[in-house]
Amino acid sequence: xxxxxxxxxxxxxxxxxxxxxxxxxxxxxxxxxxxxxxxxxxxxxxxxxxxxxxxxxxxxxxxxxxxxxxxxxxxxxxxxxxxxxxxxxxxxxxxxxxxxxxxxxxxxxxxxxxxxxxxxxxxxxxxxxxxxxxxxx
Amino acid sequence: xxxxxxxxxxxxxxxxxxxxxxxxxxxxxxxxxxxxxxxxxxxxxxxxxxxxxxxxxxxxxxxxxxxxxxxxxxxxxxxxxxxxxxxxxxxxxxxxxxxxxxxxxxxxxxxxxxxxxxxxxxxxxxxxxxxxxxxxxxxxxxxxxxxxxxxxxxxxxxxxxxxxxxxxxxxxxxxxxxxxxxxxxxxxxxxxxxxxxxxxxxxxxxxxxxxxxxxxxxxxxx
Numbered sequence: 001x002x003x004x005x006x007x008x009x010x011x012x013x014x015x016x017x018x019x020x021x022x023x024x025x026x027x028x029x030x031x032x033x034x035x036x037x038x039x040x041x042x043x044x045x046x047x048x049x050x051x052x053x054x055x056x057x058x059x060x061x062x063x064x065x066x067x068x069x070x071x072x073x074x075x076x077x078x079x080x081x082x083x084x085x086x087x088x089x090x091x092x093x094x095x096x097x098x099x100x101x102x103x104x105x106x107x108x109x110x111x112x113x114x115x116x117x118x119x120x121x122x123x124x125x126x127x128x129x130x131x132x133x134x135x136x137x
Numbered sequence: 138x139x140x141x142x143x144x145x146x147x148x149x150x151x152x153x154x155x156x157x158x159x160x161x162x163x164x165x166x167x168x169x170x171x172x173x174x175x176x177x178x179x180x181x182x183x184x185x186x187x188x189x190x191x192x193x194x195x196x197x198x199x200x201x202x203x204x205x206x207x208x209x210x211x212x213x214x215x216x217x218x219x220x221x222x223x224x225x226x227x228x229x230x231x232x233x234x235x236x237x238x239x240x241x242x243x244x245x246x247x248x249x250x251x252x253x254x255x256x257x258x259x260x261x262x263x264x265x266x267x268x269x270x271x272x273x274x275x276x277x278x279x280x281x282x283x284x285x286x287x288x289x290x291x292x293x294x295x296x297x298x299x300x301x302x303x304x305x306x307x308x309x310x311x312x313x314x315x316x317x318x319x320x321x322x323x324x325x326x327x328x329x330x331x332x333x334x335x336x337x338x339x340x341x342x343x344x345x346x347x348x349x350x351x352x353x354x355x356x357x358x359x
Binding site: 048049050053054056057092095096097098134135136 | 145146147150177180181184185187188189191192
């Protein structure tokens, strides 16, 4: 079934810094999926489980977080904390009988790297394959 | 503190499946400290209930609130501000809180969101271990401050059992043999002789084997 997914990306200031250059047009030119709504946060370690769950409540079909490399977070352990919370949300989704793949964590280098766009495409593709969120009933 | 864990979501969703409005009521006592039922966890649970019910094709209104504690009458009185507003209260307190609400508010339907597990402490961030069984007849003064009732897999009063290896329990490989630790600690205070004293057969009535327990302080009652 084909559908236009709504995906929320929470990305840290450092990882997404250049991604927001020129009002995000550069990202668009590189083929970053239009289905992804990018929310920048000072550090992904600040993200709470509730923030990720709220994104699902607000209608996201998928939610993902992009933070600094695990061994190179600007705030030392911020992206590690984020990864733990993503894991906890994934476990909760599975408890509710929903595909855990709808929430993901990626550790990427700072600045605009091809991986940033590639992971966006990967997420877009995954969510299209999974279909609409079962929470949209 | 009392340590608890959230129940499986399937169990909680089953509890509230016929409800239209529920109040998820956090406790700012022990369960806040062990990150099981404080305000943050109650907000998360509220979200999960909404999502779970949506997935089931049902609508539900979930509100979150908190009490200082759910194990004292004066705090339970605060529930009256929501009188009649909700089909049920989902308490994220320990079992004591759920019982207290049930005891004191005959018209309030209350469900437990947590499994109350034990009395313990935070060994490391995000990890809690049992330290006290509340047996009602403390022997810590004889055992170097380490509890054989709660921390020995067999609750032996005259340990060790002989099955431990390199200071590790034979039942749980990731748990220290508490009797080994008791021995080592007593030795460090030059009190190894205490290990030779035979502990008498215990009367477990104080541990609750004789029914629910009660403490009354005459100097505090009016």
